[in-house]
Amino acid sequence: MKIDSPPWNTREGMTLLFGVLDARAGRTRVVGGAVRDTLASQPVKDIDLATSLTPEAVLERLRAARIKAVPTGLAHGTITAVLSSGPVEVTTLRKDVATDGRHATIAYTDDWQADAARRDFTINALYADPVSGEVFDWFGGIDDLATKRVRFIGDPYIRIAEDHLRILRFFRFQARFGGPTPDREAMAACTARANDLMALSRERIAMELLAILSLPSPQAIIETMIVSGIFAPVLPEIVNPAPLARLVGREAAHALDGNPLRRLAALLPADRIIVDTIAARLKLSNAQRKRLVTAAARTANDAVDPKALAYRHGITSAIDRLLLGDGDAATVQNWEPPRFPLTGGTIVARGIEAGPEVARIMHAVEAQWIEEGFPGKDRVDTILAAFMANREQ
Numbered sequence: 001m002k003i004d005s006p007p008w009n010t011r012e013g014m015t016l017l018f019g020v021l022d023a024r025a026g027r028t029r030v031v032g033g034a035v036r037d038t039l040a041s042q043p044v045k046d047i048d049l050a051t052s053l054t055p056e057a058v059l060e061r062l063r064a065a066r067i068k069a070v071p072t073g074l075a076h077g078t079i080t081a082v083l084s085s086g087p088v089e090v091t092t093l094r095k096d097v098a099t100d101g102r103h104a105t106i107a108y109t110d111d112w113q114a115d116a117a118r119r120d121f122t123i124n125a126l127y128a129d130p131v132s133g134e135v136f137d138w139f140g141g142i143d144d145l146a147t148k149r150v151r152f153i154g155d156p157y158i159r160i161a162e163d164h165l166r167i168l169r170f171f172r173f174q175a176r177f178g179g180p181t182p183d184r185e186a187m188a189a190c191t192a193r194a195n196d197l198m199a200l201s202r203e204r205i206a207m208e209l210l211a212i213l214s215l216p217s218p219q220a221i222i223e224t225m226i227v228s229g230i231f232a233p234v235l236p237e238i239v240n241p242a243p244l245a246r247l248v249g250r251e252a253a254h255a256l257d258g259n260p261l262r263r264l265a266a267l268l269p270a271d272r273i274i275v276d277t278i279a280a281r282l283k284l285s286n287a288q289r290k291r292l293v294t295a296a297a298r299t300a301n302d303a304v305d306p307k308a309l310a311y312r313h314g315i316t317s318a319i320d321r322l323l324l325g326d327g328d329a330a331t332v333q334n335w336e337p338p339r340f341p342l343t344g345g346t347i348v349a350r351g352i353e354a355g356p357e358v359a360r361i362m363h364a365v366e367a368q369w370i371e372e373g374f375p376g377k378d379r380v381d382t383i384l385a386a387f388m389a390n391r392e393q
Contacts, residue, residue: 125138
């Protein structure tokens with residue numbers, strides 16, 4: 001099989017890169033996702049290359065050609081070539097010497113099939129000649145892609161033992177490329193080895209889970225994972241797929257892209273303390289953690305005044321809470337929260353000593369301003385005057 005008009009040939013700098021890395025002599029090929037996605041008629045995001053050249057030779061050639069080279073994964077044979085059209089990872093052909101479920105000890109090789117054999121799924125072990133477009137497939141990945149079958153290369157139990165994250169990767173690729181019925185052997189292995197996920201760092205689990213939730217319609221695969229007990233060892237709080245399915249529908253109704261954090265919030269209990277604990281366990285960033293906790297604090301009152309909600313918590317969190325509840329997110333999607341037209345200096349000018357009392361008055365006036373629907377400065381001045389008059393009585 002050949003790929004006509006390969007998409008990588010249109011990217012700026014790629015022709016030079018292929019020349020530098022002896023692609024015409026068969027020493028460098030496009031590998032993995034770029035080949036898979038091209039064959040599946042999906043957009044190609046990243047382009048990765050495999051080469052029989054050593055990492056040192058790759059570095060030397062790139063620098064000689066004045067292509068910026070970053071040894072991002074030198075210990076594992078990966079050099080990143082930084083082109084004007086974006087970074088390209090160039091990895092020397094490898095074979096595994098030893099694995100422990102999280103890390104692999106590798107050795108370099110010039111055997112293309114050996115390199116392919118260490119990859120996870122048949123559809124990811126596709127290589128293409130960058131010049132002719134000829135596709136190299138040793139494990140039936142082309143047929144699997146055509147029949148919507150996500151299949152491990154070799155024994156699924158062995159492949160999972162080599163890298164436990166492959167359990168989660170299986171479900172992500174199944175959601176993207178698989179048919180309605182997952183591969184029976186793959187499902188059996190993932191289900192039986194779900195406890196292996198406990199050996200992984202929570203960061204890796206979070207990264208893969210958020211990638212799954214970023215897919216257009218992840219609800220079916222998430223339900224499969226729940227029913228199969230995949231989450232039980234590491235995220236036992238995820239037990240009900242229904243809120244996610246409901247959220248995906250509401251996102252579509254509002255013409256909003258699905259957000260993985262919002263979708264994760266749908267799968268977790270609406271309890272701030274529990275969610276904060278889970279976010280810490282997954283080692284999410286402070287911003288991600290705050291967003292999840294704010295979503296978990298949603299109440300039925302959110303729908304009463306969406307703009308007040310957006311003013312207090314920001315547009316993003318307001319949309320999260322409205323979609324997760326029963327509110328109309330369209331009310332605030334394109335709304336610009338107004339600036340509160342009162343300063344502490346105005347209150348001090350009325351004879352109030354700077355300090356906690358000024359803040360208390362500010363908060364009280366602001367609360368009424370929000371309740372009245374964000375009126376203009378004249379009305380705020382009236383609210384303040386009334387508040388001060390009542391205070392003096």
